Amino acid sequence: GDSVTQMEGPVTLSEEAFLTINCTYTATGYPSLFWYVQYPGEGLQLLLKATKADDKGSNKGFEATYRKETTSFHLEKGSVQVSDSAVYFCALSDLWGNEKLTFGTGTRLTIIP
């Protein structure tokens, strides 16, 4: 079945540091890929998405590129801020008639001023 493997946390960085959170996936068909962010006590918010190979999703300075050859969708940001502290989830959905999301285990990110 489908699965998502995500870089384990927690990750602690200083403000303005470069961020990479690794994500690889296993899926049949041609999945769409997503990054969701969860702030404390809240639900998940869609951060960015990509629906086909070589697509780059971007939002709020975050980027991720859909790499079919390496089955990866790594999240990057050039300069993190304290407000980026949250839990980040990589996810995929199967477009072949069933839209349930399969999530990674999440990576907790803490940014220190």
Added chain:
Amino acid sequence: NAGVMQNPRHLVRRRGQEARLRCSPMKGHSHVYWYRQLPEEGLKFMVYLQKENIIDESGMPKERFSAEFPKEGPSILRIQQVVRGDSAAYFCASSPRDSYQPQHFGDGTRLSIL
């Protein structure tokens, strides 16, 4: 433009009681999904519904759990005879009919079993 509304935000039940969790999807959304998040874990899919139909319940425990999305009113996730292991955050998401649109999540219901 209201988002996905879940209530209650927090629910406390004693072992053996019933828990009812409600979810009103975003306006114009006809697909509803329920996920469960155990402490320090990712979200696990439970069930996918459209109006009056269960499309995929492959993630639902075989006993005590049920879900519905009636023609009128919110989607309901019902847990009968709750046990301590049911303590978790339950999230609802919705999406429009277009399968290429991402899911939007509610803020969740945090269920605690005493």
